[in-house]
Amino acid sequence: MNLEDLRVFKEVAKEGNITKTAENLNFGQSNVTAKMKRLEQFYGNKLFYRxxxxxxxxxxxKILLSYAEQVLLLMDEAEKTLKSTDFPSGTLSIGSMETTIATRLPTILSTYHEQCPQVELSFRTGTTEDLIKAALNREIDGAFVAGEINHPELMELEVFEEELVIIAKKSILSDLNFDQLKNLTMIVFESGCFYRDIFEKWLKSKGITPSKLMELNTLDGLIGCVKAGLGISLLTKSAAEHLHQDENIKQFALPNEYAKVSTKFIYHKDIAKTCAFSEFIRVLGFLDASAEIEKIHGV
Structure with missing residues (x-):
């Protein structure tokens, strides 16, 4: 039994198909089959129903998969940490909400790339709920999420504050008249989006339960549907500013208790704090946090 066998086993479990696994990993099908038989012989148990x-x-x-995921995660983190140098290199995986990566991150990422050109950046977009899960499972190094987190396994750094606004085509909404709102389609991101939760809470406070929802998973798609007059949506003001040249789109301010939301960068307390990671924290403006990371982890 070796780590490669476990990696292949994990892929077979995910795909549920040996042929597909062989294609994904560029292995021969007989090679994958041999690895699975070797694992079954090693553990003395049948691992798959064919x-x-x-x-x-x-x-x-299923039991082996649980342990294999933990072993592979630890070995990946060991490799990251032990191969870390005084100069940022390797990989850094960052998660972000759609609105943040579109409006806030370009400048941050440009600065980081200029300072750390040898780091290979990868990105994952999703809802706040999805990104919290990914950070907890250490599938990513960190993520930009919205609202209060307060999880004992996560560290959080407040990066910036967002103002939320309602956007709509003027022809379908002239003001925040709740009689009008009751009959409009609400264009939202998928379930788990913090901004969607705020939108629905605000509507509920006014006695409105949306009867028509249009779920989308991209910012461009959401904006496009609003511009087409298919409904109204809630966005950060920074994202809504992309529409400022469109005279047919109007912004509506929310009451103060719903208007302000903080965006935070979160990461697992036990994630491998590489030099690349510490430099990213510095670029975000948290010199004290990155110094503490270096002190604790010897980066």
């Missing part, structure tokens, strides 16, 4: 659609984990297989 059927005409592929394979399904047995109970022992």
């Amino acid at each position: 059927h005409r659609h592929g394979v399904t984990l047995t109970s022992p297989g």
Whole structure:
């Protein structure tokens, strides 16, 4: 049994198909099959049920998958930490909400790339809920999320404050008349989006339960639907400013208790704090935080 066998096992479990796994990993199908048989012999248990659609984990297989994910995660973090140098290099995986990556991150990422050109950046967009889960599972090094987090396993740094506004085509909404709002389609990001939660709470406070929702997963798609007059939406003012040249789109301010939301950078307390990670914290403007990371982890 070796780490490569576990990595292949994890991929087979994810795909539920040996042929697909072989294609993904650029292995021969017989090679993948041999690795799975070797694992079954090593542990003395059948790990997969074979059927005409592929394979399904047995109970022992599910147990092994849980341990394999932990082992592979720890080995990846060990490699990151031990191969870390005094100069930022390697990889850095960052998660972000759609609105943040579109409006706030370009300047930050440009500065970081200029200072750390040898770091390979990767990005993952999602809702605040999805990104918190990814950070907790250490699938990413850190993420930009909205609102209060307060999780014992996560560190959080407040990066900036956003103002939220309602946007709509003038022809369908002239003011925040709640009789009008009741009959309009609410254009929102998928469930788990913090801004969507704020939108729905504000409407509920006015006795409105949206009867028509249009769910989208991209900022461009959401803006496009608003411009087409398909409904109204709630966005950060920084994102809504992208529409300032469109005279047909109007912004409406929310009451103060709903208007202000903080954006935070979160990361797992036990994530590998590499030199690349510490430099990213510095670029965000948290010199004290990055110095403390270096002190604790010897980066």
